[in-house]
Amino acid sequence: MIPPELTLIGVVLAGCGFYLFKKNPEKLRNEIEGGFERRLSMSGYVRTEYPKWSWSFSRRQIFQACPRRYYYNYYGSHNGWEPNAPQEAALAYRLKKLTNIYLTLGNALHQTAERLALRVAEGRQPFSASEAEEMIRRQLRRVWRSSRDQRRLFLQRPNRVDMLHEFYYGRGLSEDVVELINQRAKQVAAALTTSATWEELAAKGSKLIAAEQFDTFELRGTSVYAVPDLLFRTEKGFWLIVDWKTGELALENQEQLALYALYVLQKHGVKPEKIKARLEYLSLAEVLELSFSRQELELVAEKAFQSMEEMRGFLADPELNAPKSPAHFPLTNQRRQCPSCNFYELCREELKQDPAPPEVS
Numbered sequence: 001m002i003p004p005e006l007t008l009i010g011v012v013l014a015g016c017g018f019y020l021f022k023k024n025p026e027k028l029r030n031e032i033e034g035g036f037e038r039r040l041s042m043s044g045y046v047r048t049e050y051p052k053w054s055w056s057f058s059r060r061q062i063f064q065a066c067p068r069r070y071y072y073n074y075y076g077s078h079n080g081w082e083p084n085a086p087q088e089a090a091l092a093y094r095l096k097k098l099t100n101i102y103l104t105l106g107n108a109l110h111q112t113a114e115r116l117a118l119r120v121a122e123g124r125q126p127f128s129a130s131e132a133e134e135m136i137r138r139q140l141r142r143v144w145r146s147s148r149d150q151r152r153l154f155l156q157r158p159n160r161v162d163m164l165h166e167f168y169y170g171r172g173l174s175e176d177v178v179e180l181i182n183q184r185a186k187q188v189a190a191a192l193t194t195s196a197t198w199e200e201l202a203a204k205g206s207k208l209i210a211a212e213q214f215d216t217f218e219l220r221g222t223s224v225y226a227v228p229d230l231l232f233r234t235e236k237g238f239w240l241i242v243d244w245k246t247g248e249l250a251l252e253n254q255e256q257l258a259l260y261a262l263y264v265l266q267k268h269g270v271k272p273e274k275i276k277a278r279l280e281y282l283s284l285a286e287v288l289e290l291s292f293s294r295q296e297l298e299l300v301a302e303k304a305f306q307s308m309e310e311m312r313g314f315l316a317d318p319e320l321n322a323p324k325s326p327a328h329f330p331l332t333n334q335r336r337q338c339p340s341c342n343f344y345e346l347c348r349e350e351l352k353q354d355p356a357p358p359e360v361s
């Protein structure tokens with residue numbers, strides 16, 4: 001049973017393979033694949049049979065985690081928002097819209113960080129830790145209440161209502177999870193608000209370039225999405241990419257920042273020696289400073305391109321970005337992630353009939 005006065009804050013990603021994604025994959029995927037919905041809500045909606053081809057770091061992560069999940073997320077849910085959408089597309093679209101308590105927490109934190117960045121760039125003092133904490137709590141409470149009270153509306157209008165995976169699938173939130181998140185709350189809010197990054201951003205001669213801004217750059221003809229948490233030019237003339245992390249140390253976080261460095265190089269024409277990146281692990285009180293050589297960035301581009309080629313192997317028509325049938329996208333062998341997956345409802349029966357091979361240790 002969830003206490004109504006829930007005061008969740010913080011972020012936990014430890015030990016859960018399904019939650020490996022960037023701080024707010026929900027935001028990213030909504031931005032990336034939500035273009036059609038935005039057009040729907042505007043007068044000039046143009047229907048397309050297939051989604052537009054693009055690539056992002058989180059797309060690669062989803063593809064690697066489970067090809068079927070990748071299918072539902074990027075193809076099976078396409079046009080699922082239409083009133084007469086086929087049942088499976090409508091369901092895939094609805095499930096895609098689910099969030100979970102960890103992502104909600106990450107999103108709340110990043111929204112707070114964005115507000116902080118804008119405030120500091122205007123020459124104002126950062127929020128206090130308690131103010132930041134309250135902003136995060138407010139958002140968590142809102143999503144929790146929506147999940148508790150708005151199920152019917154979510155079934156009708158999944159793009160309008162926040163729904164936690166934990167509520168949708170009836171698992172709820174254990175006291176342990178609530179406690180764990182609460183424990184992280186003060187820690188993360190305090191670490192964010194006292195970060196040395198704000199002093200650098202506030203320094204005379206620094207210039208904010210972007211805070212949580214969605215952008216793209218071209219890589220061999222493919223649009224690649226980049227959403228750095230914070231990007232600014234320092235007083236010493238470096239371009240600094242900052243990423244707020246709320247979970248454990250992971251090598252792939254460095255890969256993600258390398259991709260953003262590539263974006264800064266390609267989109268803004270900044271030399272690699274003038275680009276720096278910083279990973280701030282807020283719940284661990286660890287900061288990792290990174291820089292990348294031109295050769296390293298070329299390698300990043302090559303890896304991205306290889307990933308694109310692999311994904312294209314699942315297309316029936318690469319020109320149209322038309323996928324092969326769902327059966328060509330295998331269910332993951334890492335079945336432990338399935339109960340936490342948004343698309344579990346779609347896979348449940350198939351999973352029963354298709355046992356995973358034993359995991360090799």
Ligand code: SF4
Binds near residue numbers: 067
């Ligand atoms: S439930 Fe499992 S098999 Fe199905 S999409 Fe999700 S991770 Fe893949």
